[in-house]
Amino acid sequence: xxxxxxxxxxxxxxxxxxxARAGDTRALARLISLVxxxxxxxxxxxxxxxxxxxxxxxxxxTGSPGVGKSTVTGxxxxxxxxxxxxxxxxxxDPSSPFTGGALLGxxxxxxxxxxxDQVYIRSMASRGHLGGLAASTxxxxxxxxxxxxxxxxxxxxxxxxxxxxIASLADSVVVLLAPGMGDAIQAAxxxxxxxxxxxxxxxxxxxxxxxxxxxxxxxxALAEQVEGGWxxxxxxxxxxxxxxxxxxxxxxxxxxSWLGSSGELARRRHARAxxxxxxxxxxxxxxxxxxxxxxxxxxxVADGTLDPFQAADELLRPPAD
Amino acid sequence: xxxxxxxxxxxxxxxxxxxARAGDTRALARLISLVxxxxxxxxxxxxxxxxxxxxxxxxxxTGSPGVGKSTVTGxxxxxxxxxxxxxxxxxxDPSSPFTGGALLGxxxxxxxxxxxDQVYIRSMASRGHLGGLAASTxxxxxxxxxxxxxxxxxxxxxxxxxxxxIASLADSVVVLLAPGMGDAIQAAxxxxxxxxxxxxxxxxxxxxxxxxxxxxxxxxALAEQVEGGWxxxxxxxxxxxxxxxxxxxxxxxxxxSWLGSSGELARRRHARAxxxxxxxxxxxxxxxxxxxxxxxxxxxVADGTLDPFQAADELLRPPAD
Numbered sequence: 001x002x003x004x005x006x007x008x009x010x011x012x013x014x015x016x017x018x019x020a021r022a023g024d025t026r027a028l029a030r031l032i033s034l035v036x037x038x039x040x041x042x043x044x045x046x047x048x049x050x051x052x053x054x055x056x057x058x059x060x061x062t063g064s065p066g067v068g069k070s071t072v073t074g075x076x077x078x079x080x081x082x083x084x085x086x087x088x089x090x091x092x093d094p095s096s097p098f099t100g101g102a103l104l105g106x107x108x109x110x111x112x113x114x115x116x117d118q119v120y121i122r123s124m125a126s127r128g129h130l131g132g133l134a135a136s137t138x139x140x141x142x143x144x145x146x147x148x149x150x151x152x153x154x155x156x157x158x159x160x161x162x163x164x165x166i167a168s169l170a171d172s173v174v175v176l177l178a179p180g181m182g183d184a185i186q187a188a189x190x191x192x193x194x195x196x197x198x199x200x201x202x203x204x205x206x207x208x209x210x211x212x213x214x215x216x217x218x219x220x221a222l223a224e225q226v227e228g229g230w231x232x233x234x235x236x237x238x239x240x241x242x243x244x245x246x247x248x249x250x251x252x253x254x255x256x257s258w259l260g261s262s263g264e265l266a267r268r269r270h271a272r273a274x275x276x277x278x279x280x281x282x283x284x285x286x287x288x289x290x291x292x293x294x295x296x297x298x299x300x301v302a303d304g305t306l307d308p309f310q311a312a313d314e315l316l317r318p319p320a321d
Numbered sequence: 322x323x324x325x326x327x328x329x330x331x332x333x334x335x336x337x338x339x340x341a342r343a344g345d346t347r348a349l350a351r352l353i354s355l356v357x358x359x360x361x362x363x364x365x366x367x368x369x370x371x372x373x374x375x376x377x378x379x380x381x382x383t384g385s386p387g388v389g390k391s392t393v394t395g396x397x398x399x400x401x402x403x404x405x406x407x408x409x410x411x412x413x414d415p416s417s418p419f420t421g422g423a424l425l426g427x428x429x430x431x432x433x434x435x436x437x438d439q440v441y442i443r444s445m446a447s448r449g450h451l452g453g454l455a456a457s458t459x460x461x462x463x464x465x466x467x468x469x470x471x472x473x474x475x476x477x478x479x480x481x482x483x484x485x486x487i488a489s490l491a492d493s494v495v496v497l498l499a500p501g502m503g504d505a506i507q508a509a510x511x512x513x514x515x516x517x518x519x520x521x522x523x524x525x526x527x528x529x530x531x532x533x534x535x536x537x538x539x540x541x542a543l544a545e546q547v548e549g550g551w552x553x554x555x556x557x558x559x560x561x562x563x564x565x566x567x568x569x570x571x572x573x574x575x576x577x578s579w580l581g582s583s584g585e586l587a588r589r590r591h592a593r594a595x596x597x598x599x600x601x602x603x604x605x606x607x608x609x610x611x612x613x614x615x616x617x618x619x620x621x622v623a624d625g626t627l628d629p630f631q632a633a634d635e636l637l638r639p640p641a642d
Contacts, residue, residue, distance in 0.1 A: 042630075043628065043630045043631075046628050046629070046630065047628045047630075047631075050625050050626075050628050051625060053625050054624075054625045138629070266623070269623040270616075270619050270620060270623045271619075272623070273618075273619040273620070273622035273623040273629065273632075274615055274616065274618075274619035276622065276629045277615065277618055277619060277622060277629050277632040277633045277636060278610060278615060278636070280629055280630060280632075280633035281606060281633040281636040281637050282603075282606070284633055284634075284637060285602060285603070285606065285637065289599060294595055294598065294599060295591075295595065297594075297595075297598055298591050298592075298594040298595035298598060299591060299594075301594035301597065301598060302587070302590040302591045302593070302594040303375075304371050304372060304374050304375045305371075307364070307367050307368045307371050308367070308459070308594065308597045308598050308601055309363075309364045309367065309368075309601060310364075310368070311594075311598040311601075312598045312599075312601035312602040312605055313605075313639045315598060315599070315602040316602050316605060316606065316637045316638070316639055317637070317638060317639065318634045318637055318638065
C-alpha cells in the first residue's frame with residue numbers, strides 16, 4: 001500500500017516537474033510548497049527529481065538588512081537574463097513570518113522581472129524555526145535545479161551563523177556590506193567573512209565607503225592565504241545606478257572557473273551533501289526520541305531485559321513502515 | 322566467526338563473573354578494566370551480566386575538593402559493613418590522570434577497609450575525556466551489581482555539570498559542602514542543588530558552618546516543592562569524628578523507602594536508561610561519521626545517485642559486521 005502511495009506521489013511529481021520545466025510557474029510553486037512543508041511526500045518527490053539535478057550554478061548573496069541585497073540581486077538577474085540564462089531567486093528571510101511565494105515589499109528592483117517567464121522569484125520564511133528552513137532550502141534548490149533553471153540565487157539576511165549557513169549552500173557566496181549598515185567588524189563576528197568568495201561594498205558614493213573597503217582589506221590580509229587558493233576580491237558598487245555590477249559578474253565568472261579548475265566545486269558540493277545528511281540523521285534520531293520509541297527501549301534496559309548497546313542500535317534503526 | 326568470538330567472550334565473562342561473585346577481586350578488576358577500556362567486547366560482557374543486575378542500591382556522593390568526601394565515604398562503608406552489607410566504591414575523578422584501581426593518595430580513611438574482602442574500592446579516571454567516563458561508569462556499576470555488591474557508592478568531585486551527571490547515576494545523591502570549601506552559591510551554579518537528595522554540611526565544628534546551613538535552607542525554600550515530593554534534609558556533620566554519620570544513614574534509608582513507595586526509583590532508573598541509550602546512539606552516529614561512512618554517502622548524494630533522506634537512513638542503520 002505504501003509503495004502504491006509512493007508510486008503515485010512520484011508519478012504526480014514527475015508530471016508536475018514536466019510542467020515546471022515547460023515553464024508552468026504554478027506547477028513549480030506547488031513543488032516548492034511541498035518541499036517547504038516538510039511533508040513525508042518530500043522524500044518521494046526529491047527521489048524523482050534527483051537524476052535531473054546538478055546542472056545549476058548556485059550563487060548565495062547575504063548581508064545585513066539595508067545594504068541593498070534586493071537591488072544587487074535584481075541587477076544580477078538582469079545581467080544573466082541579458083545573456084539568455086534562466087534564473088531563479090530564492091529569497092530566504094528567517095526573520096519574516098511571510099511565505100508562499102509572496103514578493104517582499106522592498107523588491108522594487110525585482111518587479112521589472114515579474115513578467116519575464118524565464119525568471120522565477122520565490123520567498124521562503126522560517127515560520128518560527130530556522131532549522132526547518134535550513135533543511136528545506138536544499139530541497140527547494142533541487143526543485144529549481146531539476147526544473148531547468150541554470151542559475152539559482154539564494155538571497156538571505158546575513159545576521160547570524162544560521163543565516164550564513166544558508167548562504168553557504170551556494171557554490172559562490174557574495175557578501176554585501178555598505179557604509180553605516182553594519183560594519184566589517186560586525187560582519188566578521190557573524191562569521192560571514194569566512195564564507196565570502198566576493199565582497200561587494202555597496203553605496204560606494206557614500207562618505208564612509210572607503211573605510212569599509214580598508215577594514216575589509218585588513219581583515220582579508222589577516223586571513224591565512226592558501227597556495228592556489230581563492231582570494232576574495234572587494235568590489236565597490238552603487239547598485240541602484242548599476243555601477244559595479246559588471247565587475248561583480250566578471251569576478252563571479254572567474255570564481256566559477258576557479259571552482260571547476262581547482263576541484264573546489266566538487267569539494268564544496270560533497271561537503272554540503274555531508275552536512276545535509278548529517279543534519280537529517282540527527283533530526284531523525286531526535287524525532288524518534290520525541291516519538292516515544294526511546295521510552296519503550298529505556299523500560300527494557302531499566303528492566304534488564306535489553307542491554308543498552310542493543311537499545312542504542314534499535315534507536316538508530318529506521319522504523320519499519 | 323563473529324558469533325564464535327562473541328560466544329567465547331561471553332563464556333569468559335561468565336567465568337570471570339562467577340569468580341568475582343565468589344570474592345575474586347582480580348577477576349572483578351579485570352571485568353571493570355574491560356568495560357573501562359570501551360573495548361568492543363564490552364557489549365558481550367554487559368549482555369552476559371545483564372540478567373544478574375538490578376539488585377544493588379546505588380548512592381552517589383559529590384562535593385568540591387576538600388569537603389571530606391573520602392572521609393564520609395569511608396564512614397558510610399564502615400556503617401554498611403557493620404550491618405553486613407557487601408559494599409563497592411567507585412571513585413570517579415574526572416580531573417585525575419590515574420586509573421587502574423589505584424587508591425587515591427588521600428584515602429586514608431578508606432585504608433581500614435583494604436583488608437575487608439567484602440569491600441571493593443576502585444578509582445576510575447578520565448584519561449582526558451569525560452564523555453568516556455560518563456559512558457563507562459554505568460557499565461562499571463553493572464559489573465559491580467552483577468558481582469553481588471548490595472551497595473555501590475559512586476564518589477565524584479562535584480565541580481561541574483558533567484561530574485554532577487555522573488553522581489546522578491545513583492538512586493540517592495548526597496551533596497557534601499563544608500565552610501570555606503566552595504559555598505552553597507557555587508554549588509548552585511554547578512547545578513548540584515537540583516540533584517541532591519541529602520545535603521551534608523561537613524566540618525560543622527568550623528565557625529562558618531551555620532552560615533552554609535542557612536544559605537542552603539534559603540535555597541531549598543526557593544525551590545519548588547512538589548506535593549508528596551522529597552524535601553532534601555540538611556545534616557551537620559564532623560565526619561572525621563563520625564558525628565552525623567548515623568543521621569546520614571537514617572536519612573538515606575528514609576530516602577530509599579520513599580524511592581520505592583513513591584515509584585520514583587523506577588522513574589529514575591528509567592530516566593537513566595533513556596539517557597544512557599540516547600548518549601550511546603548519538604556517540605555511535607558520530608563514530609560512523611568519523612569512520613568515513615558519511616563520506617561515501619555524501620559522494621553519492623553530491624553525484625545525484627542517492628537522495629539525502631535515504632543517505633540519512635543509511636547513516637542511521639547499524640553497520641553489518
